Amino acid sequence: MNDAIVFERITKIYEGRQIAVADISFRLPANSTIGLLGANGSGKSTILRLALGLITPSAGSIQVFGQRMHPGARTIRQRVGFLADDPAFPKDLTAISYLRFVGQCFGLGREELKARLGTLLRAVGLMDDAGRKIGTFSTGMKTRLGVAASLMNDPELLVWDEPTAGLDPISRRQTLELLETFRGKKTVILSSHILGDIDRVCDRLLVLNQGQLLFDGPRVDLENLLPESVLEIRVSGGVGRFRAAVRARLGWTDLGRDEDRMRIELNGHDSVGNVVSSLLALAKETETVVDGINSTGRRLEDAYLKLITEDEFRGFLRASK
Structure with missing residues (x-):
């Protein structure tokens, strides 16, 4: 071509x-x-x-x-x-x-x-x-x-x-x-x-x-940067504190940037049940009200935000050296 x-x-x-x-x-x-x-x-x-x-x-x-x-x-x-x-x-x-x-x-x-x-x-x-x-x-x-x-x-x-x-x-x-x-x-x-x-x-x-x-x-190659399943967690009262705790304690990064929800990629070895249990326990600890959790497929938005977030994180690491 x-x-x-x-x-x-x-x-x-x-x-x-x-x-x-x-x-x-x-x-x-x-x-x-x-x-x-x-x-x-x-x-x-x-x-x-x-x-x-x-x-x-x-x-x-x-x-x-x-x-x-x-x-x-x-x-x-x-x-x-x-x-x-x-x-x-x-x-x-x-x-x-x-x-x-x-x-x-x-x-x-x-x-x-x-x-x-x-x-x-x-x-x-x-x-x-x-x-x-x-x-x-x-x-x-x-x-x-x-x-x-x-x-x-x-x-x-x-x-x-x-x-x-x-x-x-x-x-x-x-x-x-x-x-x-x-x-x-x-x-x-x-x-x-x-x-x-x-x-x-x-x-x-x-x-x-x-x-x-x-x-x-x-x-499709960009979308394939994500696993086949993504977990969406909807919360009330702002997601900031919960998001920070999830990243610090569990090591998972939010694919989205919304104020009322998080989107977490599931790796092949992650059990949905175990992930949900960990999230609910952390929500209770941070006094976060969880309105719902559901599993969704790959989305272009998630793949794009993952790419940008990882690039910005690499830039932060370079700047901090």
Whole structure:
């Protein structure tokens, strides 16, 4: 399979010597859907801007469709669609006028432009609002307009940053269904904090933390970092003291970061009955009210948090030496 994007030992240092990403390499297969995960400040936006040729790396090289990507690579950009996390639009233009302008910038002919406008306005649910000024649009409507604009040139590569942010449940579902129609037909990079969306549409993942690439591979490989069973404990009155005691006394780490529950991975040699007994005894000792305990399967969220937590713990150990 050909690679749509190749990063070779990429480092980006901004003014003030801030290292955004450090010595990152990866290859994204053509026609795959890639989820880009990481907390704010992890380097996700820098990766997207580098891939789009909006900024240049401080070191390393980037290829898109087999060509070197750089700020002047206009022929490559003709094959790319981009949705920013907070897209800006001219307030006084109508939605259809804006999309027509975008299509003209890509050189679409009259008939092709007409067909694309109708198809995309229907796809994002804005046909009835096509004549409204964009300044009257809600945040969700602007996001949907941005989705349509990113597709005007029928791109081979789509880069979407938080495409479901601010959307109501119906619009979010429609956007995800639209993404699913691209599977195997376009290369898609999807950056999102909504792990459920990533889990639904992405077949590969890139996980970043503090400018480092922690994971690059099929989504299922990340999920397989976890055992087949995870124990969820729901408590009342805050889980902080109980969580600390579980870690200190029993050596188990909470996979989640919720205020009313813990999620603990079960190793193959752990008996569920023994684990539950130990947890209930510790809950009594710490005066924690347990509302329920149940066993669940692997979840992308658990695997992601485990990866991040372990990386942060390694960073703490390095800093304390």
